[in-house]
Amino acid sequence: MSYQNIFDRKNSAELYANYRPRFSQEVADSVINFLRLNKSSFRLMVDVGCGSGQSTDMLAPYFDEVLALDISKHQIAEAIARNQHSHVEYVxxxxxxxxxNDRSVDLVLVGMAVTFFDLPKFFKCVQRVLRPGGCLIIFGHKSPSLRVKIGGVAMSKEHNEFATALLDAFLLAGKSSIRALHDEVYSKYSNTFRTIPSSVKSRDEVKQVQKDWSMDDLKGYIRSTDTDDLSTSKFADRKCCDFSDFFEEQILKNTGVQNSKQVTFDLTLDIFMIRAVF
Incomplete structure (x- = not known):
């Protein structure tokens, strides 16, 4: 399965840019603190699989130069259109x-894309471009847990579990090729961690909460989870846009609310991070 085929459509890139969660300062702090402890320089960062630039934008202020690349021309077009940093180049x-160039990069960053890479070739490239003592940081997260609110008032644990399970059931659906990628994410990149060719590697975790997402925000997030490949017996013939409407219907039914504008969500992302020194 091709990473390019999954996200290289204009509509997918727009949805991704508009509705994927932005990363918090706590995530940036975890990365920067690790680099400082490693006494790294901050001359050049390369963000690999940058998508529309969420992780690039988060760390760009800390570096003299940033190169961000993605295989999708539509994702890069979105990133360029939204770029507000003169020292960031998207390609x-x-x-x-x-x-x-060889031995020129201080940090290679990968956020939520490593499962699409040819890992042996990628790691060989990382070894080539990193300066001695340079760092590789890979981070990701499972699907978010949801806290449901009606008119700003928190609903019960049962309502939260229902909404989270419903979202999980869709995001974890798919053909075997997609499921294999999800399995690696849900193992917190266990295979990726094991195969990194460095003896100096560690993990970190950051909990990030994003409050007061509207129903439209969450439906946009679902739609951004592109997928021609998502189809199971449980959700047969339900593509992303269809499922976002189904999700809304089920939440209204479960909460007994008629107007979805009364419904908001707090999202919790458990972000896990792999850090390695080369």
Whole structure:
């Protein structure tokens, strides 16, 4: 399965840019504190699989130069349109072919994309471009847990569990090729961690809460989870847009509310991080 085929459509890139969660300062702090403890320099960061630039934008203020690449020309077009940093360059490119000079990069960053890479080729490229003592940081998160509120008032634990389970059931659906990617994410990148060719590697975790998402926000997030490949017996023939409407119907039914504008959600993301020094 091709990473390019999954996200390289204009509509998918727009949804991704508009509705994927932005990362918190706590995530940035975890990355920067690790680099400082490692006495790294902050000359050049490369963000691989940058999508529309969420993780690039988070860390760009800390570096003299940033190169961000993604195999999807539509994701890169969105990132360029939204870029507000003069020292950040977005380019179309493969993770296994980082267009940087040998031993020139201080940080290679990967957020939520590593499951699509050819890991042996990617790690070989990382070894080539990193300066001695340079760092590789990979982070990801499982599907969010949801806290349901009606008119700003928190609903019961049962309502929260229903909404979270419903979202999980869709995001974890899919053909075997997609499911294999989800399994690696839900194992907190266990295979990726095991195969990193560095003896100096560790993990960190950050909990991030995003409050007061509207029903439209959450439906946009569902739609951004692109997928021609999502189809199971439980959700047969339900593509993302259809499922977002189904999700809304089920939440209204479960809460007994008629107007979805009364419904908001707090999202909790458990972000896990792999750090390695080369």
């Amino acid at each position: 179309v490119g493969k993770a296994e072919e980082i267009p940087s």
